[in-house]
Amino acid sequence: MPPRGDEAAIVEVRELSRHGRLSGTIAEHTGAQRRRLIGAVYTIAMPVVFTRVTRRMELRRGHHACATSVRHLTDDCMDRFEDDMEAVVLDVERRATLPIRDLEAWIASRVGQATVDGYRRRRGAVGALQRPRLPRWLGEELAGDRWLCELALKILSWAGSPATAGTELWPTEAWRVARAEFRDDRQGAGIRGDIAAVLAAMRTRPDWFAAYVEGPLGYKQTPVAWLLEDDRGHPAEHAAFTFVDRDEQDDAQLRVLAYQAFEAIRLRIGRGEAAHAVVVDVIGTMFGGTAAGPADDRPLAAMRDDPVERNRIVAAVLTLLDEPGAF
Structure with missing residues (x-):
C-alpha cells in the first residue's frame, strides 16, 4: 500500500x-x-x-x-x-x-x-532591542549612576518581554529588591521616582523612546486585573463581572512573582553572592506566603528541611536562568 x-x-x-x-x-x-x-x-x-x-x-x-x-x-x-x-x-x-x-x-x-x-x-x-545595551548618551543623561543605568537596561528588556506585571506597567517589586543592592534605602521606597527619572532621560530622544520603549510596550497582553484595594487594604471596587476565573488570576500573580524572583536571583548572583544561598533565600522569601489562593507550602517545607530536595530545586532554578526567554 x-x-x-x-x-x-x-x-x-x-x-x-x-x-x-x-x-x-x-x-x-x-x-x-x-x-x-x-x-x-x-x-x-x-x-x-x-x-x-x-x-x-x-x-x-x-x-x-x-x-x-x-x-x-x-x-x-x-x-x-x-x-x-x-x-x-x-x-x-x-x-x-x-x-x-x-x-x-x-x-x-x-x-x-x-x-x-x-x-x-x-x-x-515588536521593535524591541534584541540585545539591550545602554546607549552612551543615555548613560550621560543618567550621570553614570550605576543603579539608574542598570534600571534603564531593565526597562529596555522588560519592554520587549511578553510578560506582564499584574495591574502595573512595570515589575516594581522585583526592581525594588534590585534597588537595595545599589541604594542604602533597603525598602526601595524611591523605585517609582527612579523609574520616572530614567524614563525622563529616555524621552530626551523622543524617536528613540517611541521605537524601543513605547512601541514594544504596546504589544504586551492586557494584564489580568486583581481586586482593587484602598490605602487601608479594603476593597475599593467590586467588579460586576469577571472574564477569568480565580485560578487564572492566581496563575497571573504567581507568574509576576516568578519574574520578580528570577530578576532578584540574577542580580544577586551577578553581584558575586553564592548562587545556592541566593536561590534558597529568594524563593523562600517570595513564595513563603503568597496571596494567590491557598498555597501548598509542602515544596517550600521540603526545600527548607530536605537537603536533597533543596539541591534539586536550586539546580532546576539555576538551569532555568540560562534558558532564553525564561520569565
Missing part, C-alpha cells in the same frame, strides 16, 4: 535532506507544495522540540500536566511551544543545505540555537 499524503511528504523530506536539497526545494516551491513540505518538517520536528525544549521547561515551571504531551499544554504553554516550533521549522528551512543523514538528530543538535534566534526575532518584531 502506498503511503498516505502526509506520510509521503515525510518520506520526501527525509530523502531531500539526505541529498542536501531540503532547503533549496522548499525555497523553490510556493502554495500547496510548499505547505506540504513545511507540514512534514513540522511533524518531524515536533517530538524533538517537545522533548528537548518544552518538556524540560514545563517541568522546571512545575507544570507537570503540560509536560506529559502536546495535547495537555495549556494556552500559554502552547503559545510558547508554537513559538519554538516556528523557530525550529524556519531554521530547517534556511539551513538544511548540506546532506543530513538523520534529520531528527540534526534538528536536536540545533534546537537550542534555533529557539534563541527565534526569541530574538520575536523581540525584534
Whole structure:
C-alpha cells in the first residue's frame, strides 16, 4: 500500500535532506507544495522540540500536566511551544543545505540555537532591542549612576518581554529588591521616582523612546486585573463581572512573582553572592506566603528541611536562568 499524503511528504523530506536539497526545494516551491513540505518538517520536528525544549521547561515551571504531551499544554504553554516550533521549522528551512543523514538528530543538535534566534526575532518584531545595551548618551543623561543605568537596561528588556506585571506597567517589586543592592534605602521606597527619572532621560530622544520603549510596550497582553484595594487594604471596587476565573488570576500573580524572583536571583548572583544561598533565600522569601489562593507550602517545607530536595530545586532554578526567554 502506498503511503498516505502526509506520510509521503515525510518520506520526501527525509530523502531531500539526505541529498542536501531540503532547503533549496522548499525555497523553490510556493502554495500547496510548499505547505506540504513545511507540514512534514513540522511533524518531524515536533517530538524533538517537545522533548528537548518544552518538556524540560514545563517541568522546571512545575507544570507537570503540560509536560506529559502536546495535547495537555495549556494556552500559554502552547503559545510558547508554537513559538519554538516556528523557530525550529524556519531554521530547517534556511539551513538544511548540506546532506543530513538523520534529520531528527540534526534538528536536536540545533534546537537550542534555533529557539534563541527565534526569541530574538520575536523581540525584534515588536521593535524591541534584541540585545539591550545602554546607549552612551543615555548613560550621560543618567550621570553614570550605576543603579539608574542598570534600571534603564531593565526597562529596555522588560519592554520587549511578553510578560506582564499584574495591574502595573512595570515589575516594581522585583526592581525594588534590585534597588537595595545599589541604594542604602533597603525598602526601595524611591523605585517609582527612579523609574520616572530614567524614563525622563529616555524621552530626551523622543524617536528613540517611541521605537524601543513605547512601541514594544504596546504589544504586551492586557494584564489580568486583581481586586482593587484602598490605602487601608479594603476593597475599593467590586467588579460586576469577571472574564477569568480565580485560578487564572492566581496563575497571573504567581507568574509576576516568578519574574520578580528570577530578576532578584540574577542580580544577586551577578553581584558575586553564592548562587545556592541566593536561590534558597529568594524563593523562600517570595513564595513563603503568597496571596494567590491557598498555597501548598509542602515544596517550600521540603526545600527548607530536605537537603536533597533543596539541591534539586536550586539546580532546576539555576538551569532555568540560562534558558532564553525564561520569565
